[in-house]
Amino acid sequence: MYVAVKGGERAIENAHRLLAHERRGDREVPELTLGQISEQLALGVDRVMAEGSLYDRELAALAIKQARGDMIEAIFLVRAFRATLPRFGATAAVDTGNMQIRRRISATFKDVPGGQILGPTFDYTHRLLDPQLAEGFVPEAPATGETSSAETPRITDILAHDGLIEPSPQVEADAPVGDLTREPLSFPADRDLRLQNLARADEGFLLALGYSTQRGYGRNHPFAGEIRFGEVEVEFLAEDAGFAVPLGRIELTECQMVNQFKGSATEAPRFTRGYGLAFGQSERKTMSMALVDRSLRARELGEEVRAPAQDEEFVMSHSDNVQATGFVEHLKLPHYVDFQSELGLLRRLRKEFAEANTSELLQEAAE
Amino acid sequence: MTKTEQDNKRAQRKAAMAVLAQSEAAEISARLSAMALPAHRTLREPENGLVMVRGRVGGDGAPFNLGEATVSRSAVLLSTGQVGFGYTLGRDHEKARLIALCDAMAQTDAFADAVESEVIAPLRIAMIAKRNREDAETAATRVDFYTMVRGEG
Numbered sequence: 001m002y003v004a005v006k007g008g009e010r011a012i013e014n015a016h017r018l019l020a021h022e023r024r025g026d027r028e029v030p031e032l033t034l035g036q037i038s039e040q041l042a043l044g045v046d047r048v049m050a051e052g053s054l055y056d057r058e059l060a061a062l063a064i065k066q067a068r069g070d071m072i073e074a075i076f077l078v079r080a081f082r083a084t085l086p087r088f089g090a091t092a093a094v095d096t097g098n099m100q101i102r103r104r105i106s107a108t109f110k111d112v113p114g115g116q117i118l119g120p121t122f123d124y125t126h127r128l129l130d131p132q133l134a135e136g137f138v139p140e141a142p143a144t145g146e147t148s149s150a151e152t153p154r155i156t157d158i159l160a161h162d163g164l165i166e167p168s169p170q171v172e173a174d175a176p177v178g179d180l181t182r183e184p185l186s187f188p189a190d191r192d193l194r195l196q197n198l199a200r201a202d203e204g205f206l207l208a209l210g211y212s213t214q215r216g217y218g219r220n221h222p223f224a225g226e227i228r229f230g231e232v233e234v235e236f237l238a239e240d241a242g243f244a245v246p247l248g249r250i251e252l253t254e255c256q257m258v259n260q261f262k263g264s265a266t267e268a269p270r271f272t273r274g275y276g277l278a279f280g281q282s283e284r285k286t287m288s289m290a291l292v293d294r295s296l297r298a299r300e301l302g303e304e305v306r307a308p309a310q311d312e313e314f315v316m317s318h319s320d321n322v323q324a325t326g327f328v329e330h331l332k333l334p335h336y337v338d339f340q341s342e343l344g345l346l347r348r349l350r351k352e353f354a355e356a357n358t359s360e361l362l363q364e365a366a367e
Numbered sequence: 368m369t370k371t372e373q374d375n376k377r378a379q380r381k382a383a384m385a386v387l388a389q390s391e392a393a394e395i396s397a398r399l400s401a402m403a404l405p406a407h408r409t410l411r412e413p414e415n416g417l418v419m420v421r422g423r424v425g426g427d428g429a430p431f432n433l434g435e436a437t438v439s440r441s442a443v444l445l446s447t448g449q450v451g452f453g454y455t456l457g458r459d460h461e462k463a464r465l466i467a468l469c470d471a472m473a474q475t476d477a478f479a480d481a482v483e484s485e486v487i488a489p490l491r492i493a494m495i496a497k498r499n500r501e502d503a504e505t506a507a508t509r510v511d512f513y514t515m516v517r518g519e520g
Binding site for chain 1: 507
């Protein structure tokens, strides 16, 4: 029998009203604008876009505001929003080789063609809190330098030229591309689905898994071959127009991890690769993604699957923070009936236990 | 039109769309409102939707689905029969409609030159200036390695 429990409506309504009040905080303090969030908490916005799996700065800023800065709640809101819009189709694959580069570094070649370009980075800062920033700080205008017309090829292209690294896997131009928003996950999963899963995966989860591979749980000897961040053009084949129309530009971060080499009796040894790509400036995310992408290739590369980061079912089933939070947080929803039956069972078992012990005691006393 | 002419026209339209998609609706609108416009009507009411953005494994390999992006689109019909298409990232209906109008005008003999010189060209100049400024800021963060010579020279 199912018994509906009613009566919470008023309390729920008032709780939401209280939430709205608390969200606003002290009314003497000016309200945050979406522009302020988008411009000044830009990396938070990037994270919500990457894990919300929806590129729209304004919506991500709204989600952060609505969620009171709770990133997973904001990601949840963005995911829910995307379900309200029709999908027009898929874009042409973006060309990260043709990025307007804002940052580009390589940990493998000091004198990399195109140069080491630091861009806006926390690296080399002293991580000391800056009291100046507390209020009214006006930063200097950025320095400008001589732009170079030199190409900035991908590091992996340079290595590939000498056959020192495996090439990227290719498919027929019209081969279907797996989409986990359309078909439920099944295993084993191909690399396209794995990368889609990792691209929207929780940054903290990927960071911990990537770290675990470095500490020996599925070690794969990584070098950060290249990390680049900047803007790329997006094109979409519009059926009505009859050609690929430009949609504008998006910011992306890409990480090319160069990993331990592999060869065989028939193939000369060469480096293997892991790949990371995410919306916005998401360096930690893409580096972690590339480490985990590589470790998930264990089966394909004939490595023993021993560590969590090598187990695609484990990784892909637990990487989504919206799913994870849904299942963890559902525990706080009413489980009154389930719990009553557990409670009944427990009371009965305790009673039986007490009776058994009492009779034993009586027996002992009698002896 | 010959095949080459068609291809050229299409390349021109694409180049114009690229500039418009990267400009603000208000900027496009301000430039259009300073011009005489052809009679037109909205053929497809602006609508918002999503596109799945694709990347490639390793940057140059097999495609995979990276995540979606919001897109607004519209189509405009001129009284002379040309249909223009407007697509842009984001959810700005008006911007999609303005891009469609510019695209329709770009296909006419009467307005193609004007829309190019009055709307697209100035927006392109502003876009390139912004990019050059960003590139110069980025260039200042390029590392110049030098070797310290130690010991006796």
